Amino acid sequence: xxxxxxxxxxxxxxxxxxxxxxxxxxLIVETSPPGLLILIGEVEAGRSPLGPVWVPSRTVRVRxxxxxxxxFDPAHDExxxxxxxxxxxxxxxxxxxxLMVRSAPEPxxxxxxxxxxxxxxVGETPIPLQPVFLEGGRFRFQAPDHADTTFTGxxxxxxxxxxGRALVPLRRIAETLPxxxxxxxxxxxxxxxxxxxxxGAVLTGAAALLRREGDQWxxxxxxxxxxxxxxxxxxxxxxxxxxSLAALGVGQVLFTGGVVLLVNGSxx
Numbered sequence: 001x002x003x004x005x006x007x008x009x010x011x012x013x014x015x016x017x018x019x020x021x022x023x024x025x026x027l028i029v030e031t032s033p034p035g036l037l038i039l040i041g042e043v044e045a046g047r048s049p050l051g052p053v054w055v056p057s058r059t060v061r062v063r064x065x066x067x068x069x070x071x072f073d074p075a076h077d078e079x080x081x082x083x084x085x086x087x088x089x090x091x092x093x094x095x096x097x098x099l100m101v102r103s104a105p106e107p108x109x110x111x112x113x114x115x116x117x118x119x120x121x122v123g124e125t126p127i128p129l130q131p132v133f134l135e136g137g138r139f140r141f142q143a144p145d146h147a148d149t150t151f152t153g154x155x156x157x158x159x160x161x162x163x164g165r166a167l168v169p170l171r172r173i174a175e176t177l178p179x180x181x182x183x184x185x186x187x188x189x190x191x192x193x194x195x196x197x198x199x200g201a202v203l204t205g206a207a208a209l210l211r212r213e214g215d216q217w218x219x220x221x222x223x224x225x226x227x228x229x230x231x232x233x234x235x236x237x238x239x240x241x242x243x244s245l246a247a248l249g250v251g252q253v254l255f256t257g258g259v260v261l262l263v264n265g266s267x268x
Contacts, residue, residue: 094130
């Protein structure tokens, strides 16, 4: 009975046309771009496309490595594979860098055309996309005031620039004017607010003067013994007292309102 070739770190696996025994499974590894060094576990197996190579049935880690190991990214460059006895497992690793899809203007919504009633929303630009996601697909860009623009995934990949971006210009078909700024209300104007404070202060001071005038007429009413002028003195005292109360009330309302508006206006 023949056994699988032993695996030694740093060595290459022996390729055989048929499984050495029933406990081995086949593994085929392809990458994009091709020609990358493939490691199965910690063993160098060769360069992609690779296979089939026969390894014992178990779960192995398959890695693809650039000649520059600093370019290694575990999230995309390796995968765990379960090898089953007598079966051949295919692995494809896409190591091409993602494409940063941008639009003019931004943001624009990007949809994947599905052929159904509603396309699938991918996201908003700028958005990074993997080449394997773009290949074979059709995509639609949508932005306000611009015509919908459709690209194939291959067309977007062909737009790749040296910095890894693809810029898609959108054609403007309309222009939505920004809403007009609402007019400033009268009570929000500073001169109105200071005017309220000033008028309120004047009326409050006038209330004190009117009150003093009313007190003087009331004292004359108390001191006078002439019945012919008593009613007149009392009416005048009462009149000035009413004016004083009205001026004080209105003045305090205007003064307080003006101060509140000034304080609120300074916080905005």
